[in-house]
Amino acid sequence: MRFPLPESLARLNGVADWLQSRWRRMTGYPASRRRRALGTPPRAPWQPRPIRTSLLYIAFASILLGGWWYYSLQANQIDAARIPGDPRAELEITKMRLDTIRNTLTVAAGLGGAAALILSFRRQQHEEYHSTQQRITELRIQAVAQLGSENATVRIGGLHNLERLGEQHDELRQIVLDEICSYLRLPYTPSKRGVREEDSAAQSLAVSELRANRAEREVRLIAQEILLRHLNAAAAPRRYWSHSRLNLRNAFLDGMDFRGCRLHSADFSSATFSGLTSFSGTRFEGSATFDRAAFEGVVNFIRADFGEGVSFATATFGVFANFEHASFNLKAYFISTAFKGAASFREARFIDGSAFLHARFEAFAEFDGADFDDHASFTGSTFGANSSFSAARFRGFADFELARFEGPAFFSNVVFGERAGFTGATFRVWSEPGELLDGWTMVPTLDDAHRWQLVPDDAVPQGPSLGPVGRGDEAEDEKASSTGGLGDRSSPT
Template sequence: MAASAVLVIAGGSGVGWWLWRQADGLSEPIRTQEQAQAVRVGLATAGGTGAALALLLAVRRQRSTEHDLWLKEQAAADARHDATERRITELYTKAVEQLGSDKAPVRLGGLYALERLAQANEEHRQTIVDVICAYLRMPQPCAEELSDTEVQDEQHAAAGTADDRRIGEERAQLRAEERQVRQAAQRILINHLRPDRRTNFGEPTNTNFWAGINLDLSGSTLHDWHFDQCEVSSADFRGTTFHGLASFHSTVFRGFAGFVGATFHRTARFSSATFRRSAWFIEAAFHETAEFEEAIFHDSCWFDEAAFHQFAGFAKTTFHSTAWFDATFHDTIRFDGARVRLDQDITSDWPAGWQVREPTSASEGRIDGSEGVWGFLVPPADA
């Protein structure tokens, strides 16, 4: 402040003194008038300089205040973020601990707590999905999965003493409760992976949809898996066992889809499914009907060493790339209306009795919405 005052006085005095000296050679009364004017100009200069300095100081104070405020806001934001992350970590840890409880209601509570956490925190969704998938991968046999030894134990318990029967009933109750927990885990995944698009390329209408999820259910045992119209970035079902209907109708696999060594004890439904990357069904076992009607394989599909024990339907399926069907067919397989792209240098291995027929005209060789030249899969009599 003292330096500013000195600068103001010096500036005003300097200008006034210079103008005063300019009036020394003038005659009266002009000299007196000019000297008075010099004094006024000096005072005005001092006032202007003071105002400019005051404005500069005010600007500097404002900038300093704003910077201090920004630092405080940033610190507050960091504190809120840290508090939020700590809260999320606490909730996550507690929910995971609940999944390890020996009581089914507590495990259910843990699942639903994880679901709420994922819905509110997009950046943690993949981690929470991984936890739910890991839970489903854990071996927890249900009644239809009992080993021969366990079946004998239950039969012995049923025919044994009252204590044996009580123990058998308790074990059956525990399995039934665990079945409910696993069904809840499946529903959570399905409900949040179904976008409910009005068109193939429209925006999701399901506000609870979790986009960009990678699903790893390899080696798990799933019951009544109704994954219709869902979307995933990738899906790993290697070695998965499906009890009851396994339905992937109209499901979109945006990345790799792995079903190597999977076992389908009931109908496997992949009708109208879309595979945008490679789909591997190597060594898969289809014990009942396998439905792939109107499915679309944009990349290679592999069914080598797969076993189809009943009817396999690939009618109106579209193959954009390589297809390998060095599989075992115990019943009929049909490719009626299936289309194969012909204008690419690819090699495929079709089931015995099926060949590719080239189109008889340019219009017959086109598919609406798809590039390339397309042929048909037909039995030998129609080739």
């Protein structure tokens, strides 16, 4: 249990902290050792300020004026002590005047020596600063040159040299991250898994090419490890590197694990994610972009927090996309996104609207318990297999216009706060009557006898060939079956 400090002690602590910060700034305390809040952008590196020539003139004039003032003050006091007609007093006054002149020159010389010492110290600071900066530049150029080597070991050494620069100079961390990301953005084609060197001839691959590809994969894995080591705020808060951007456009990422990371303005446009990819618990600060990204394996966004909007436009999820309990604080765009495997948005929260325009769910799509606080659009989306919106909450307008449900659709216990639109939405297979929406009725489409659509109960046509499906007693079902085959609850096909 923590007890509150008295007001006087709290003020003293505040004054002590201020004095400590001022002392560190005046003495050039290394910026890498300062304690900062997590995520605070690094300050500019300390550097000595140049002394203006005008300040030197002012200092020289101040020494002269100070010496003249001191001599004048002593001379006036000596003249006031003069005794007219006393030769001994005149001799003493002369000695006092000489002592005054000597003291004045001594003080002026001392002030001049102090000024020269200050200038020498500042000159030394400038020389040390420039030599340090020159050394940092040389090390960075050397590390970047190592990344271009044909030897994989040399490239690994270059990556570690860049990491060491970032650890020692926090003002260089963004530059180091940019360099590592640029290396991962280089063109790379992975070799086929399971290909052995003795089988490379049969696969039309040279042994040297296969070995070089595997060595390059190891280098890229180490580059990914360096990124994860300094972007994971949960595992290692003290080693976290604050940054303003993370550019991984067109990068090939193999088994990337961003669990617990904090990513600011992350750009994964056209990136390829191979193997198991995890963004579980990842916090995205700033916008996040995954446009045209390809997820070849399983990807987890469980409890991910998208702070300022995210876009998965035309992205492709190959196996399984898991967005359970994810939080979308601003707009979430899944425009023309392809989910070739199962997709789960169970209990995800969309705070500022979502757009699943023309998205394709080729396997099971789950939105059970999802919370849509604003407009939710599934216009033109295709659900190829089972789709479930059970217990989902739509507080804004839910738009399913022109959506196509090729498999059973479940809307049990769904809540619509404003209204829902199913204009042009069609169903090939529907669920049991208890799973249908309250207030809606399934009727056949006019252009395709094998497809069905939802219409409000008050808008159901009363003609015998357009009777409701799955509602009423058996006699009505038989009548519908005799008129248009509407009594069969299985798939028309």
